[in-house]
Amino acid sequence: MREEEKTAAEDAQRVRVILTTARREEGTEIARNLVEKRLAACVNITDVMSYYKWDGRFCQDSEVLLLIKTTRERVDEALAAIRGVHSYDLPEMIVLPVVSGYPPYLSWVEEETRP
Numbered sequence: 225m226r227e228e229e230k231t232a233a234e235d236a237q238r239v240r241v242i243l244t245t246a247r248r249e250e251g252t253e254i255a256r257n258l259v260e261k262r263l264a265a266c267v268n269i270t271d272v273m274s275y276y277k278w279d280g281r282f283c284q285d286s287e288v289l290l291l292i293k294t295t296r297e298r299v300d301e302a303l304a305a306i307r308g309v310h311s312y313d314l315p316e317m318i319v320l321p322v323v324s325g326y327p328p329y330l331s332w333v334e335e336e337t338r339p
Contacts, residue, residue, distance in 0.1 A: 239322040239333050240299055242292040244306055244315055245274060251288035254309050258292060263302040265336035266293045295337045 242264075246254060255267035268291040275284050294302050303317050322330070 237321070238295050238297070239325065239330050240294050240296055241320045241322060242290075242294060242299065242302060242306070243318045243320065244290045244292070244310070245272065245287045246290065246310060246312070246315070248288050250309060250311060251290055254306055255290060255292075257305055257309060258294075258302055261301075261305060262337055262339060263298050263305055264292045264294045265333040267291065293333050295334060298337045 244254070245251075251269050255264075255269060258264035258267055269288045270291075272287055272289045273284065274287050275282075277283065292302065299319055303319075306315065306317055
């Protein structure tokens with residue numbers, strides 16, 4: 225494996241994507257908070273319609289989905305920051321590993337999330 229391929233693979237192993245849904249205003253606040261604190265390099269927000277059961281009732285809500293790019297080292301702090309702002313009793317917070325990606329982008333995520 226070439227040196228640049230090793231570096232890309234190592235960067236990919238450190239990068240994570242956190243998924244969470246929220247009300248639009250909260251989503252914007254969460255995104256700004258995470259990026260300003262360097263807990264995320266980037267947060268994408270998109271509109272979604274969520275269907276689920278809560279307290280035995282069927283629910284349908286218009287929400288935003290946040291795709292939060294961070295690193296393995298910053299995940300716990302990012303989750304705590306999300307929880308600190310989020311109004312839901314049980315917010316969705318799912319962490320996904322990045323298997324591969326564009327090496328310059330992965331390096332950028334690393335740089336932007338350094339304390």
